Amino acid sequence: MPLFRHAAFEISIAEPKGLPPPNGAEIAFAGRSNAGKSSAINTLAAHTRLAYVSKTPGRTQLINFFRLRNGAVLVDLPGYGYADVPEKIRRQWKGLLENYLQERSNLIGLVLIMDSRRPLTELDRQMLGWFAPRGRPVHILLTKSDKLSKNEAASALVSTRKALSEWGDAVTVQLFSSLKKTGMDEVESIVAGWLKAVGDEIPVYVPLAETKENPRPKGRKAGG
Numbered sequence: 001m002p003l004f005r006h007a008a009f010e011i012s013i014a015e016p017k018g019l020p021p022p023n024g025a026e027i028a029f030a031g032r033s034n035a036g037k038s039s040a041i042n043t044l045a046a047h048t049r050l051a052y053v054s055k056t057p058g059r060t061q062l063i064n065f066f067r068l069r070n071g072a073v074l075v076d077l078p079g080y081g082y083a084d085v086p087e088k089i090r091r092q093w094k095g096l097l098e099n100y101l102q103e104r105s106n107l108i109g110l111v112l113i114m115d116s117r118r119p120l121t122e123l124d125r126q127m128l129g130w131f132a133p134r135g136r137p138v139h140i141l142l143t144k145s146d147k148l149s150k151n152e153a154a155s156a157l158v159s160t161r162k163a164l165s166e167w168g169d170a171v172t173v174q175l176f177s178s179l180k181k182t183g184m185d186e187v188e189s190i191v192a193g194w195l196k197a198v199g200d201e202i203p204v205y206v207p208l209a210e211t212k213e214n215p216r217p218k219g220r221k222a223g224g
């Protein structure tokens with residue numbers, strides 16, 4: 001079963017104090033609004049409307065938590081970089097993201113979604129600056145790669161890697177397309193590697209929700 005398939009929604013929060021207690025290893029997905037984050041999550045989860053982004057930037061920004069079948073958690077962070085956002089919302093976004101990326105103990109890795117035609121904006125670098133110093137891995141999806149020619153895609157990959165070389169092996173980069181469903185195996189294998197590396201260090205304390213769509217995997221006990 002592919003890692004993200006059949007992820008199930010658990011909770012949304014709007015403020016750092018609403019964060020649920022750590023309960024399984026978390027993998028966060030972040031990206032500039034319109035970069036293709038919701039499409040990437042929905043493609044990986046094989047679910048057309050799991051991640052759902054409000055296209056109204058004035059609204060409260062939420063962090064959404066989805067439970068994977070293996071007990072880990074996919075965390076969908078609010079998109080950033082909307083033009084004309086009221087200052088209050090911008091401050092709320094910054095507080096929520098900065099706090100989560102810098103402090104969350106069970107956050108083991110970050111998947112950053114960037115439009116392959118416009119990677120590494122200032123805010124993308126800010127996200128890296130908040131998280132990468134923790135020494136945990138970041139994997140970048142250069143998405144919408146179907147919009148580039150083969151040569152353009154290869155050159156986007158090389159130049160993004162080069163621009164991030166200061167981070168060494170901690171930051172990895174790949175091409176991805178939700179439209180063509182390309183690059184799925186690569187991101188799954190990278191994230192599976194992160195989960196394998198932490199092993200049982202981050203236990204699931206609370207029993208996983210069990211539904212018809214999300215039955216408990218065979219052999220997994222509640223809370224285990």
Ligand code: GDP
Binds near residue numbers: 031040145179
């Ligand atoms: P988000 O704001 O980052 O969640 O972005 P969305 O996932 O909502 O995508 C923004 C726009 O880009 C939508 O119109 C999508 O249909 C389109 N899009 C997303 N991923 C791809 C892709 O891989 N290829 C193409 N061609 N379009 C994409």
